[in-house]
Amino acid sequence: MSDFSCADGSGFGDAAIERDEGLGEEDARYAAIINTAPDAIIVFAVGEGRIIAWNPAATRMFGYSMQEAIGAPVTLLLPEPCPEGPTGVFDRALSGEEVQIDTVRRHKDGRLVDVAITANRMIAANGRVLGVVAFMRDITDRTAIRAQLQASEAKFQAIVDSIDQMIWSTRPDGHHDYFNQRWYGFTGAPDGATEGEAWNDMFHPDDRDRAWSVWRRSLATGEPYHIEYRLRHRSGRYRWVIGRAQPVRDAAGRIVRWYGTCTDVHDLKVAQEALRASEERFRFALDAAGGIGTWSWDVRTDIVTVDATFATLFGVEPERAADGLPIATYVAAIHPDDRGAVAAEIARAVDGGDDYLAEYRVTGLDGKTRWVLARGRCARNAQGLPARFPGVVIDITDRKSTEEALRIAVERIDLALNSGAIVGTWVWDIPADRFTVDERFARSFALSPQQCQQGLSLGLLMASIHPEDWSHVRQAVASVMETGGPYSAEYRVRQFDGTYRWVEANGHCSLDAAGKPLRFPGVLIDIDRRKQVEEELRRKEAEATEATRILRTVIESVPALIYVKDIDGRMRIANGPVMELIGKPWSEVEGRTDLEFLDDKEQGRRIMETDRRIMESGTTEELEEVVGQDERGPRIWLSHKTAFRDGTGQVVGLVGTSVDLTSRKRAEEDRQLLVRELNHRVKNLFAVAVGMVAMTARTSAGVRDMADALTGRLLALARAHDLIRPAVTGEAAATDGTTLVELMQAVIVPHLAPGTDSLHLEGPQVHAGPTAATSLALTLHELATNAAKYGALSSTQGTLTVSWQTEGDTLILLWRESGGPVVRTPPARRGFGSQLIQMSIGSQLGGRISQEWCQAGLRVTLIIPFGKLSQ
Amino acid sequence: MVHTVSSRTQPDLGSAHVLVVEDEPFIAYDLILAVEDAHGLPVGPAATVLEALDLIGSHKIDAAILDVTLSDGTVGPVLEALEKTGVPIVLHTATPQSSGLSDRFPQVAVYTKPTAVAVLTRHLAKQLQR
Known part of the structure; x- marks a missing residue:
C-alpha cells in the first residue's frame, strides 16, 4: 500500500488522485490490487505528462523508487531515440485511443527493457480528463523468441524482397498488414503503407468488381484463390498480374493469416495475345488465301504456275497467270533494290539445291508495295538436274506484330510445302x-459444330479414321507421346458423305519436365490426290512388272532366237535358244559382239555387217543367215531384224528374231534331190521304154509276138522298179536296194506255169543296188523268157535252178536249166535278148557272161563285181 | 508326133562313123539301129566313159550321140576328147541341167530324154552336111 505513492507524496491507498473526492473502502481494494500487480502501473498527468502515480512493480521494472519517479517528466523511461516518438503513446492515449504497443523503455541503469504497454486515458466521474494510465509488462523473457522471430523475419524479408513477385499478407479478416518491397516498387505506394491507401484504385476499373468478389469469397470460405487482373503500375498504366492467396491455419484449423502473391504476367500475356492474334491471322490467311501465295516453277520450261494470291501480290491478273508465265514476269514485280539479291538467291537455290528463303518488296495489283517472305525448295530429277521449284510467299508487311505468327507460319508452310494443301490444324491438350481444332479440321473429320463445342477427345477423332488405319495411327501417337518430338502419320478420314479421304497429319508433341506429354499441335494435309497418284503409279508399276514378266516368259518360251543388240552390235538381251546356239554362258556373251562370242569368225563378221547396214538405214530386213554348225553342216536361220529406236527416234540398237530353217532347208534340198532323181529315173524309164518298143518291134515276128515280148519286158522293168523304189524315194536307205532272191522271184516267177515247183533258188543274202537291179532284172527276164519259150520252163518236167555264191569281190551266179526239150545247138542267130544280156552284164555291170548249151539244158554263168552290184 | 517326124524324112548320115555312148541297153541298141537306119556306121555302144575313150582311140569317129550320166561318171572326158576333133555331137540326157556340161560346152546340142532317136540322127546329119 505504502509502495504506491502519488506525486503529492500521499500513498495511493489512502490518498486519492483527486483528494477532495476522497477514498472509500473500494479505493483501498483498488490500491491493494495496484500495489500487488505484477505489471508496472504508471499514471501520467494531463498536461506535460508528469508522473503522478508509480507502483512497486514499476520500481522493480525500471529501478526508480516511487520518490524518484513521482514528478518526473513523461520522458523518464523513454529510450533515445524512442521508436514511437517522444510523446507518441502519451499523446495518442490522451486523445482517447487505447494504445497497445510492444516497445522498449529505459531502466534507471540505462539498459532497455522490453515492455508491452497498454495505455488509456483516465477520466473522472465528472468527465474531466485526469491523465493517462499505462500498464507495462516486462516482456524481456520473450527476447529470445523475439530475436528468433527477427532473424526469421529478416530471412523472410530477404527472400520476399529477392523474389520477383509481389507478396502480401492479411489478418484473418482480410486486413492487409504486410507488403514486400516489390509491391511498393510496382505500385509506387509509400513504403510501409498497408491497408487502405496501398489498395486504393489499384485495380483496373473493369477488373475491380471481379477481383473483390473473388477475394471476398475466399475470405468467407477459406479457399485459396487464383485470379488474373490488371493492376495499376506506378507509371499509371495497368499491367496484367496473376494473384494467388493461401490461408495459414493454426493447430485448431483456424485461419490466422492469408499470404498472397501477385505475379507480373503482362509481357507473357501480351505475347500470348500476339500469338493468338497472329494465329488467327495465319488461319485467316490460309482460309482466305489472303496473305499466302504459292508458286511452282518448272525450271526446264521456265513456266511458273501460281495461285491467285501469288499473282495478286505480284501485280499479275490471276486470269493471266492461270496458264503459267515465265519467271521474268514475276521478277519484274520485285522492288528494283531487292531484285538483284532475290535473283542471286534463286540462282543459289537452283544451282546448289539449297532451300530458298528471301524477303523482299513486291508491287501488287493494287499498286501498293508489300514486304513478302518467300520460301521454297528446288527439286531435282533423277539425273540431279533442277526440275521443279515450288514454294510459298507470305505477306509480312505487318511483320512487327506477326513475328510470332511468322515463325509458326513458316513451320507450317514447311510442312505444307512438302506435300500439299493444309486442310486443318489442331492443338491437343493431352492432360x-x-x-482444339479449326473449322477445316472439323470439316475434314466430318465433325458437327456441336461436337466441336462439346469438346473433342482422341477417341472421338479416332472414330472418324478408317478402322484399317487405327493400329498404325495409335502406334504413331503412342510413340510420339512417349518420346516427344515430331509426329507424322497418313490415314483415311471419313467424310460427311461416308467416303474416306487420305490425309497426312504432321504434328509435334511437347513433354513437360517430368517427361509427360503436354501439348500436341499439328496440321492436317490433304494427300488424297497424292495417294491416288501413288496408287496409280503402284498399279502401273505392277502392270509393267507383270508385262515384263509375261514378255520375258514369252521370249523364253518361243522356240526362235530373240535378241537385242546395241548400236555397236553388242548383245544386250538374248533368250534361251540364243544362248543354246552360242553355247556359252551369258557372262561371256553380254556386252560382246557376234565377232567376239561366235567361234566362226566369218559368220560373226557377216552378221555384224548385216546388223550395221540395218541400223544405218534404220529399216527392217528379213534375210537368211548362217549361224552355228551341227553334225550335217552350217545351220541356216530366217532372221527378222529391225532397227531399234529410243524415245527421240534415234537408232540405238537392233531387235531381231531368228527361226531355224536348217531342217526345213535340208528337207527341201533332199526333196529337190529326190525329185531330180525321180525325174531322172522316170525319163530314163520312158527312154528305156521307147527303146524297148523300138527294139521289140525290130525283133518281133508279128504284132502278137511283139505285144507279148514288150509286155513281158515292161513288166520286168516295172517289177524291178517296184523293188528298188524304196531306195530311190528315200523310204529305205539308198544303199539297201533289194536282194537277189527278191529280184529273181519278182522276175522269174511270172514265167512259171501255175502250180509248178520248178524254180530253185540257192545262195546267200546278196544286195543289189538300184542300177544293178534294173540290169539284172532285164537280164533275168530275157533268160526266163527264153526258158519259158524254148527251155526248161516250156515243159512241165523242167526245172530251173539259180544258185550264187560270193568269191572274193565278185558274185558268181549260175543259171541251170534241166528237164526241158533237148537242146541240140545254140540258136543260129544271136537275138536281141542275148545282145541285151551282153550289154547289161558286160557293159553296165562290168561283168562277164558265158552260155553253154548242154544236153540237159542251158547253163549260164554270170560273174559280176560287187562294186557294180551295189550301185 | 515324134514318130511322124522321123518317118516322114529319113536323115542321111552318109556312112559317117557315129559313136554311141549309152549305158541303158534298150536305148543303146535303139540308137545303134537308128544310126544304121540313117545310113551311118555305128561305133559302140559304149556303156562307160572308159569304153567310150577306148573306142575313140581305136576308131574313126565322125559324130557322136552321148548319154551324160554313166556308171563310171559323167561323159565329160569323152566330150573333151571329141571336142578337139570338132565332130558334131549331141547330148542325150534325162537331166540336162544337173551335169553342167552344157555350160562348159555350149556349142554341143542337148536333147532331153525321151527324144525320138531320129531327131538325134537328123541333127547330126545336118551338122555333117555343112
Missing part, C-alpha cells in the same frame, strides 16, 4: 484430352 485434359481436349482437342
